[in-house]
Amino acid sequence: MAGVTLTGVSKRFGGVAVIRNLSLDIAAREFVVFLGPSGCGKSTLLRMIAGLETVDEGEIRIGDRRVDTLPPGERGVAMVFQHYALYPHMTIRDNMAFGLRNIGTAADEIAARVEAAAQSLEIGHLLDRKPGQLSGGQRQRVAIARAIVKQPELFLFDEPLSNLDAALRVRTRLELAQLHQRLGTTMIFVTHDQVEAMTLADRIVVLNDGRVEQVGTPMDIYLRPASLFVATFVGSPTINLLPGKVSDAGGATLVTLADGTKLQTAVSMAGLAPGDTTIGLRAEHVRVAEGGAVEARARVVERLGERTLVHVELADGSPLVAEDAGISQARAGDTVRLAINAAAAHLFDADGRGHHAAG
Amino acid sequence: MATALPQQVAPVATHPPRGRRAAGWANALFVLPYLAMFVAMIVVPLAMGMWLSTTKGDLFGVEAHVGLANFTRLFGDPIFLETVGNTFYFVVLTVPALTLIGLGLALVLNTPARWATVLRTIFFASTVLSVTVVTLVWRLVFLPDGGLLAVISEALGKTPIAFLNDPELAMPAIAITTIWWCIGLPMVLFLAALQQVPRELYEAAALDNAGRWTTLRRITLPAISRTFVLVVIIEIILQFQLFGQPQLMTLGGPNNATRPIVLFIYETGWRQWELGYAAAAAQVLFAMILVAAMAQYVVASRKGAQ
Numbered sequence: 001m002a003g004v005t006l007t008g009v010s011k012r013f014g015g016v017a018v019i020r021n022l023s024l025d026i027a028a029r030e031f032v033v034f035l036g037p038s039g040c041g042k043s044t045l046l047r048m049i050a051g052l053e054t055v056d057e058g059e060i061r062i063g064d065r066r067v068d069t070l071p072p073g074e075r076g077v078a079m080v081f082q083h084y085a086l087y088p089h090m091t092i093r094d095n096m097a098f099g100l101r102n103i104g105t106a107a108d109e110i111a112a113r114v115e116a117a118a119q120s121l122e123i124g125h126l127l128d129r130k131p132g133q134l135s136g137g138q139r140q141r142v143a144i145a146r147a148i149v150k151q152p153e154l155f156l157f158d159e160p161l162s163n164l165d166a167a168l169r170v171r172t173r174l175e176l177a178q179l180h181q182r183l184g185t186t187m188i189f190v191t192h193d194q195v196e197a198m199t200l201a202d203r204i205v206v207l208n209d210g211r212v213e214q215v216g217t218p219m220d221i222y223l224r225p226a227s228l229f230v231a232t233f234v235g236s237p238t239i240n241l242l243p244g245k246v247s248d249a250g251g252a253t254l255v256t257l258a259d260g261t262k263l264q265t266a267v268s269m270a271g272l273a274p275g276d277t278t279i280g281l282r283a284e285h286v287r288v289a290e291g292g293a294v295e296a297r298a299r300v301v302e303r304l305g306e307r308t309l310v311h312v313e314l315a316d317g318s319p320l321v322a323e324d325a326g327i328s329q330a331r332a333g334d335t336v337r338l339a340i341n342a343a344a345a346h347l348f349d350a351d352g353r354g355h356h357a358a359g
Numbered sequence: 360m361a362t363a364l365p366q367q368v369a370p371v372a373t374h375p376p377r378g379r380r381a382a383g384w385a386n387a388l389f390v391l392p393y394l395a396m397f398v399a400m401i402v403v404p405l406a407m408g409m410w411l412s413t414t415k416g417d418l419f420g421v422e423a424h425v426g427l428a429n430f431t432r433l434f435g436d437p438i439f440l441e442t443v444g445n446t447f448y449f450v451v452l453t454v455p456a457l458t459l460i461g462l463g464l465a466l467v468l469n470t471p472a473r474w475a476t477v478l479r480t481i482f483f484a485s486t487v488l489s490v491t492v493v494t495l496v497w498r499l500v501f502l503p504d505g506g507l508l509a510v511i512s513e514a515l516g517k518t519p520i521a522f523l524n525d526p527e528l529a530m531p532a533i534a535i536t537t538i539w540w541c542i543g544l545p546m547v548l549f550l551a552a553l554q555q556v557p558r559e560l561y562e563a564a565a566l567d568n569a570g571r572w573t574t575l576r577r578i579t580l581p582a583i584s585r586t587f588v589l590v591v592i593i594e595i596i597l598q599f600q601l602f603g604q605p606q607l608m609t610l611g612g613p614n615n616a617t618r619p620i621v622l623f624i625y626e627t628g629w630r631q632w633e634l635g636y637a638a639a640a641a642q643v644l645f646a647m648i649l650v651a652a653m654a655q656y657v658v659a660s661r662k663g664a665q
Contacts, residue, residue: 050562050566051565051566052562052565052566071565072562072565072566073565073566073567073568073569074568077566078566079562079563079566081559081562081563083557083559085557085559085560085562085563086563087560087563087564087577087578087581088582089581089582089584090577098564098567098569098577099566099567099568099569102567102568102569102570102573103568150567
């Protein structure tokens with residue numbers, strides 16, 4: 001199995017820089033997810049690794065081999081496309097065998113690999129059908145099987161779950177995780193869906209405007225967002241961001257919100273300048289509680305079953321999302337009290353860089 | 360306690376309610392304008408042609424009904440049979456060439472580059488010319504005295520060939536003229552089909568180590584097979600109706616070598632004023648085109664089903 005190394009990679013489409021001087025190391029057997037909004041360059045980066053886009057500057061290595069000058073077929077990668085890209089006039093068997101035939105693999109070897117992949121993905125009964133006769137979920141499995149039979153050094157997935165319905169997406173997500181455990185092959189998965197990223201990845205690469213915003217484990221990304229962008233992009237509901245003034249309170253920080261509320265955070269003052277800041281609070285750290293210190297008015301109550309999200313307004317009109325128990329008494333228009341766990345707060349300086357409590 | 364069944368069952372409606380029936384007829388009004396034109400311009404002339412083919416007469420009126428006598432006479436007419444042979448020969452010369460050259464050009468020019476756009480326009484430009492202009496240009500190419508090919512032959516020290524006066528070469532010369540004139544349509548149809556092939560299929564093929572030839576044979580050609588059939592059928596229908604080129608270039612000569620069926624129909628109907636006989640020849644041509652196009656369609660459908 002091979003890792004992937006990107007060094008100073010750049011890509012332009014005309015005058016538009018899509019990938020800017022990007023460097024990244026992916027270890028062998030790692031499952032890495034490229035996460036970012038539409039247009040951030042994540043699919044372009046994947047396609048550059050696959051060889052479907054040229055590299056304007058920089059170097060791509062898979063294992064010890066430099067591959068950015070090689071054609072796609074010689075890179076030892078297999079890709080699952082967003083729209084599956086199955087050959088419509090070929091049977092499923094031929095779809096899976098096509099790549100192996102092109103490199104002169106022996107017929108019995110091809111048959112054995114196709115059978116094994118079909119069996120592992122439970123598509124054995126579909127082998128003599130054509131893609132047009134399959135459902136979306138079945139096509140998706142075929143696309144994965146077609147990648148597996150090639151026994152590549154690296155799997156590339158370009159938003160492969162985006163065309164599936166919600167239930168099938170959850171099931172396929174699980175199967176992909178199991179597939180990675182079983183094969184142990186390096187995998188790169190592109191998505192804009194943070195749940196897919198959080199559940200599948202060993203590490204997430206958050207991309208924004210052609211640059212890497214943060215690389216880390218899913219919990220790193222969630223608990224210690226490197227920037228305002230990462231903090232807002234990851235997590236549902238979106239993190240609460242409130243303007244405030246930061247001051248030193250004996251090494252730790254005291255944040256004063258616009259409505260006068262004072263929050264003692266666990267973030268160190270080191271690296272922070274007194275003055276304007278943005279405080280980030282996840283909804284689970286702003287609880288609706290009778291004895292809470294902060295008063296607010298409920299505007300909208302979203303009952304999600306296991307928890308309730310209460311969209312409130314502070315005294316100065318600042319909006320905030322708070323969390324309550326699944327069976328919540330809160331109703332729109334009620335005055336509620338909020339208990340804020342300021343120790344879990346994140347602070348962002350004027351450049352949008354994140355500062356977090358130690359540990 | 361058993362529950363009694365209802366005594367009366369509502370009768371099953373056998374007709375839609377009056378309002379729905381009226382609405383159905385009102386809907387038919389939407390297709391009426393087209394239907395009226397179709398009947399007036401297609402069905403009536405077709406029926407009239409069939410009726411005329413069973414008569415003897417000229418432009419002043421029908422003299423007599425002769426049943427199938429015109430057809431019997433046609434199949435014993437050596438000139439007509441020769442025109443049938445000439446027409447088939449012309450179709451064989453042109454349809455495969457138009458299809459394959461059109462496909463080749465489309466494959467080469469299916470790129471967003473500026474040079475390809477210019478060349479696409481140039482290759483399509485000939486299609487918009489009238490048959491008069493096209494045949495004039497190609498007569499100047501084939502003329503044995505001062506024509507382009509003659510000048511080239513003389514420059515190479517060879518005797519110029521009189522293409523249009525040679526029974527062996529006249530029809531190929533007309534076929535070349537026709538291919539040059541008509542190549543735009545198949546090229547554009549193939550280009551449209553090629554641009555419908557999803558880019559992801561080519562990318563998947565590239566990742567599957569498919570070379571250019573394999574990609575063409577296994578990805579591109581199967582993806583545009585319906586257009587291939589369409590082009591062949593359109594070209595069969597068009598080329599069976601060969602008329603203007605031999606009329607303007609050779610007048611059907613030399614020695615009837617380039618006389619097609621439509622020219623035979625024209626001369627029989629409008630020079631010899633035998634409308635019934637000409638109409639019978641037109642029915643034979645109609646049947647030939649129908650059979651050829653349907654045969655191609657059936658073969659292609661069977662392949663598609665497999």
